[in-house]
Amino acid sequence: MKVCVVGGGLCGLTAAYRLSEYFELDLYEKNTVPGGLLSSYPRSGYQIERYYHHCFSGDRRLLSLMEALGISDYLEWLKGTTGYYVDGRIHPLNTPLEILRYPHLSLADKVRLGLLTLRSKDLDTSELDEIPAKQYVVEHIGEKAYTAFFEPLLRSKFGAQSDEVSAAWLISRIAIRSDRGVSGERLGYLRGGFHHLIDSLVSKLDDAGCGIHTGVPVTRMTRDGDAWLVNGQAYDAVLSTIAPHDLALLPGAPAAPRIPYQGAACMTLGLGREVTDGIYWLNISGDAPYGAVISHTCFVPPEYYGEHIVYLASYFRDTPPAGLGDRMLSDFYRRFDVPPGMIHWHELAVGRSAGPVYTTGYRRLMPDYERHGLFMAGMFSPPNYPERSMEGAVVAADEVTELMKKRLADG
Ligand SMILES: Cc1cc2nc3c(=O)[nH]c(=O)nc-3n(C[C@H](O)[C@H](O)[C@H](O)COP(=O)(O)OP(=O)(O)OC[C@H]3O[C@@H](n4cnc5c(N)ncnc54)[C@H](O)[C@@H]3O)c2cc1C
Structure with missing residues (x-):
């Protein structure tokens, strides 16, 4: 039997890893690198996530996946402090x-x-x-x-x-x-970055002979009798892990549930000094083009990188405001008294489908894992309520693949 997985984020890669033991498999990822929201920037000498990430001690399935992949030795439990920036002052709140x-x-x-x-x-x-x-x-x-x-x-x-x-x-x-x-709480991080998780999954899929097609968006998906045609290729079953509103845009795809989503814009900076008084997660009160400053190197030691790393985080609906990157930078320079010359590099990541918005009535909207003969799992699935997470991605992948194995064995 031949199965297609659409989307090469953590959910799609984990599902493909589980399914590869039983089925012939192709995975399509529109970006040139796998990992989705958990992908990383390659810098000279290290990799750093495009969007800040940590895990929690209660992330049972994520931690056991790391164990199965043989990467648990990289896991470190570090202090993640929080604070509030109000009226020009930083208040630690731990x-x-x-x-x-x-x-x-x-x-x-x-x-x-x-x-x-x-x-x-x-x-x-x-x-x-x-x-x-x-x-x-x-x-x-x-x-x-x-x-x-x-x-x-x-x-x-x-x-x-x-x-x-x-x-x-x-x-x-x-x-x-x-x-x-x-x-304060201890948060988990893979020494060297969560790219270890993505790389290990990709390497297991390569070993299993799974076709990983990066840089190849799925643009068509149609039912053909009992089979599915995805970009013209025939499959016995399809698992979509992309946002329902993105799925709905594909000609031939079945109707998708309407889940409210938001986009994320995340500026990552490499710089010469620390700026948040040692606080990892600093929420910003007042009018700023970002809602939080996440000082990665107040969580993970800066010695691992040879510089300080800071994220400026902001969310948007539909499209990011014009000039957002420039406004983030100029506000950051002024607010934290950072001369532009102290910035070694910066990159802006913009993801339009960065996660659901848990509006009133949201629970009613979460779809089942199977709809109109198509399997669906991802940030919109129940394990990602009340917060989409790496753990939620792994649990959703586990649950949908159990269902797929059962359905395909029955069918
Ligand atoms: C700013 C931010 C910070 C976060 N921090 C944390 C954290 O600290 N801890 C934590 O546990 N979680 C965190 N998360 C959440 C976590 O990253 C996600 O829950 C998880 O990575 C989602 O994986 P996914 O595979 O479901 O979705 P995605 O990563 O979005 O994967 C979906 C993939 O589908 C691809 N795709 C879309 N359309 C197509 C198409 N037509 N054809 C082919 N491919 C397509 C996309 O390119 C993408 O790679 C964070 C998320 C964000 C945005």
Whole structure:
């Protein structure tokens, strides 16, 4: 039997790896390099992800995939600190003392926020799916807590669409992220970069004789009796891992569910000094062309790279604002007092299908793994709720491939 996988991101590559044991396989990836959102820039002497990445100790399937691929020895657990930039000042927000000292929330707001965090694990989020996060926070913690704390966070994650995000998403996220010790959380990173994961999958697929066609977009997909024709080639089954709205553009493809998506623009800079007072993840409050500054080398030692690496992160709907890259750079120079001469290099990555927006009613929209005879899995699948992630990509790949094996054995 011959199977086609559309999309060479982590989900498509993992699914192909699982399926390659049972079927003849072709994988199509429109970009010239595999990895999708987890692909990397090759720099001289090292590789760095186009979009900042870390994993969590609870990412069970991702960690066991790394084990199976023989790359677990690269895994390091490092301290990932967070902070808030407000009115020209950086506020670390990791320990209870730092939170108590944070001046932009009253003590009463902090107590209400703490109580909500404690309750978040016991709340039934299915009842919150139709309620906007803003309404929920204002009702339970207060207007000030929303504008001073949650609104900038939501904006850094969802840009202009943040008002549409559901309380179910917010509470699920708080519940997941509140499992940290008093001195902050340990996050996982593969020494040398997550390209090890992508490279190992590609190498296993090469060994299994799988055809990996990079730089080849799927442009047509039609049903031909029991078979599928993909770019004119016949297959017994097709797994699409691309965004449903991208699938819907392919002539002949079956109707795809309408999942709200956003794009991401991520500026990566190599520079001569550290800029965020040692903080890894700095959310930016106020008017800036990016919502967060992620100092990769405040997480992974700069000695691995011979320079500091910083990401400026921003999300957009449909298309990125004109001149975004230039505005990010000039704001960064001014805000962090960095002379342009200190920047060694910079690259802007723009992904139009960077992840779903978890709007009210989102849970109803998530599609099954099989629709109209086509298999579908990816960032829109249930394992990626309430947050699309590497773990979600691996779990979705595992679940859809189990179903495919069963269906193809039956059929
Ligand atoms: C800014 C950012 C930061 C992130 N940080 C983290 C993190 O710290 N930790 C974490 O766990 N997760 C993180 N993620 C999420 C993680 O990267 C994704 O969940 C995961 O990589 C998604 O994999 P995927 O294969 O489902 O999708 P994708 O990586 O999007 O793969 C889909 C692939 O399909 C290809 N494609 C599209 N159309 C076609 C076509 N017509 N023909 C052929 N190929 C096509 C695309 O080029 C792409 O390579 C982050 C994501 C972003 C955007």
